[in-house]
Amino acid sequence: MSISLKKLATAGIMTLVALGVSSAAKAWEPTKPVDFVIMAGKGGGADKMARLMQAIVEKEDLSSRPLVPTNKSGGSGAEALVHMKGVTDPDHTIMVTLNSFFTTPLRQPGLDVDIMKFAPVGRMAEDTFLLWVNKKEGINSFDEFLAEAKKRGSGWVMGGTGKNSEDNIITDHLNTAYGLSIKYIPYKGGGAVAKDLAGEQIHSSVNNPSEALGFYESGDVIPLVAFTDERLPLFPDVPTLKETGSDFSYFMQRSVVGAPGMSDEALEYFSGLFTKVYESEDWQNYKSSKSLMGDFMAGSELASYWDVQRTRHESILKASGAIK
Template sequence: MSLLKKFAAVPVMAAVLASPLSFAKDLDYPTKRLNYTIAFGPGGGNDLMSRTVVDILKKYKLYGKNIRVDNLAGGSGAVGFNYVAQQSGNPYHLTSTSGNFLGTPLVSNTGWTYEDFTPIGLLAQDAMFIVVRTDSPFESAKDFVEYAKNNRITIGGTGAAGPERVVASLFAETAGFTFDYVPSQDGGGMVTSLTSKSVDAIAANPSEVSGQIKAGNFRPLAYSEAQRSTVYKDVPTFKEQGYDFAFSLPRGVVMPNDLDEDIQQWWVETMKKVVETPEWKEYLTTNSLSGNTVWGDDFAKNLAATNADFKRVLTNIGAIK
């Protein structure tokens, strides 16, 4: 039974969440202010996630000292992530990951990669749908593939080399069809490309198409995470339908390298408490994110696998020379 079900009253939950971690009774931590760096500007997805985490840490007294939050934007995340990477050995720095945490080092000389950080946890997964109009003949991914193998097919997305194109390319590669990719400048333009029938399908973040799905205008055919979304539980994964790949953007937390393993474990256990709070669950639902979590060294493996897919697709489309 989860903490949320077991302790419905918030004051009781606060007492339970704030209790000392059993393995860390002899660990003299924390003793200083925490510096939480957001590698992007205010108002974006990474900023929202980071501030939600910090608010929960404060509300439930999960971190016993002050917390300073700084937006250090620039270079598609390169500036902020570089700052944290340079704090090697310092256990008082955290940052939140996103797609750019992997993508930016692949296309730019940042001086760091995901391997230059200590993995704490994947708190949420920002995966993609392949979506069609409800008046289309495609009821499943199989229907779509059968048509695409014998006809010209178009799939839209945001940007020329973003996660939408990665998911569409992995789908086509695994299923054995070709397609024309139609990039839009933003999510609104991508949605319009489907409603106007300019494309046959789009690869889209659930939050970008949730309104159209609820209105009955769009039909999601498949979900790109390894497990079903905790929000859209009726949408099957690509793997369930016989297409053996998974891809999602890592909404996680990392720290600088060269930290004591006890510090890493302290934060793993603390973040496990964060994701059990009603505030976190509301954040997931509001932003159409999946709450399937991965912790510690398993998060490192997840990052490595996602990075490999990202790199292969970006190389194939010429974004990486």
């Protein structure tokens, strides 16, 4: 019903435009290919999602101009942020971000990036984190993991994406909250972490479900605990860390942002575009099959979400000593 109403409304508006009744300026549309920056390396969760978004835009024919994805993974997203800050055409530059959007500017004030100047196009999902170990370790529960990691001290190796990133924050939390001394090795992307866990090059990871799912299904890796508020529908038997008495949970935003200086008209256009992507069947399927949470969010709502997240990350990074 609502869909047909919307169609009707659209048809009505289009007729009005066609009749030339509307004296308002024509709605903004991109006039050239849109630079679609990915703030992470190839093969990781952010990369796969960005390419899926691009593919949905193409498949559903949502944009008259193509989105051209480019990976800028350098320096935990610093490369991408600096690029976004300096673009000459902010109306044709958007970026897929994750939580390094909050942490990297906090850690590197020299970059002179203020995230509140970015245009809040849309939050597409919140990704979840689980603790994974290789099946051959013979560890079946979080308690066994704690015992084993404690025994091996710094001989226990956790792989993760980037330094002081989401994965690093969770590892730091495990170390301080449980008196462990896990060694953290930064990688360029979550795909490489998942591969090295399956190949027993590292002992554990805190991959997103989308990154570890392939090796989980093949039986190479198993999840021990989820860093969410409630159990994930995809892993009903995996307890949350909160169930073990902790109050720690951690999510990662999967958002699209516009370059600083993007015009309101362009922001409106891209918010509309990504609302359509969010509502598409392909995106909803992907969201449920990869255990993604979170609803669509845009505009001032998203901006205030950023503000809250930035404050939270500032206190996390201060607590771990990453920043002063």
